[in-house]
Amino acid sequence: MDTTLQTTDSEALTSDASTDPIGTSAAQGRSAVLEELILQDPGQFRVLTGDRPTGRLHLGHYFGTLHNRMRLQNLGVETFVIIADYQVLTDRDIADNLTEYVEELVLDYLAIGVDPARSTIFTHSAVPALNQLMLPFLSLVSVSELNRNPTVKDEIAHSRQSAVSGLMFTYPVHQAADILFCKANLVPVGQDQLPHLEITRTVARRFNERYGNGTPVFPRPDALLSNAPLLLGMDGTKMSKSRGNAITLAADADETARLIKGAKTDSERFITYDPVTRPEVSSLLLLTALCQNRAPEQIAAEIGSAGAAALKRTVTEAVNEFLAPIRARRTELAQDRTHLRRVLREGNERANAVADATLAEVRTAMNSHY
Incomplete structure (x- = not known):
């Protein structure tokens, strides 16, 4: 070499x-x-x-x-x-x-x-x-x-x-x-x-x-x-196994939905990507963007005034779709x-x-x- x-x-x-x-x-x-x-x-x-x-x-x-x-x-x-x-x-x-x-x-x-x-x-x-x-x-x-x-x-x-x-x-x-x-x-x-x-x-x-x-x-x-990218945990702090605020690669769809539903956001209804002043919302947008290979600003614009509930539904769908083949492969491998x-x-x-x-x-x- x-x-x-x-x-x-x-x-x-x-x-x-x-x-x-x-x-x-x-x-x-x-x-x-x-x-x-x-x-x-x-x-x-x-x-x-x-x-x-x-x-x-x-x-x-x-x-x-x-x-x-x-x-x-x-x-x-x-x-x-x-x-x-x-x-x-x-x-x-x-x-x-x-x-x-x-x-x-x-x-x-x-x-x-x-x-x-x-x-x-x-x-x-x-x-x-x-x-x-x-x-x-x-x-x-x-x-x-x-x-x-x-x-x-x-x-x-x-x-x-x-x-x-x-x-x-x-x-x-x-x-x-x-x-x-x-x-x-x-x-x-x-x-x-x-x-x-x-x-x-x-x-x-x-x-x-x-x-x-x-x-x-x-x-x-x-x-x-x-x-x-810096992704925050679902509680808005550093994503960590020990804090229980992370979505593992092995998590099933229901567990993923539960974690994202409980994710911390903020009181402002209109969704924008602003990592400095809105770190929790922006981290969820970034996670979606990474899963879909898109820009977080584009996802924010699509959600707009639909609020945090719509944001969390979007994140859940993106993450579960992204992880589906990894989870299937993992389940298969775990049998042997x-x-x-x-x-x-x-x-x-x-x-x-x-x-x-x-x-x-x-x-x-x-x-x-x-």
């Missing part, structure tokens, strides 16, 4: 720290360039993406990340999809039901069209060599650097744990191992994940400088920022749990082969073959 397109750290992920401390503007500019390069030659890229198995995926996930993964896969970009089961061990409720959550995640992936022949689906816990990379990587990052990571701070702040575990604190380095084990050079992320990726790039650079002997062992992966385990087993085998080769290369570079 050609990795010569990689930029320097400063080119891709830094900018004026006073106005853009995590390099968002620079990453957005780089993403536009990357999109052109992907269209020209998708074969020069390898993507690492994935999710923590904390429950069924919802429409926010679909339009925020899943749709983009499918686009890259279908363009011909080699894709690795990690189910980060080790990274939910800090939550006892989830850890006690890991098998169920992992299988539900695989179901969601396959139902939306992730193709195991083109995308490698695998779990953290099944790839020992990947996790072994974390030890040398930790030696390349200081405690103060981890402590400054804003994403870690946010996760710790919102954690339900009484104390911060070492696993949570070192999460960015574990993520570096996730990305670098397969030498991914492209990582689709949201803006809030840029600090994590910056640590990955730092780890790759420091490893190459310390052990590479002039020949880089790891690429420094680029962030691919998407223009993912053996197939789900086979998909994981084969993905784990492919991931292990890649990880073993990378770890062997790391050992050679570190002169630690005994």
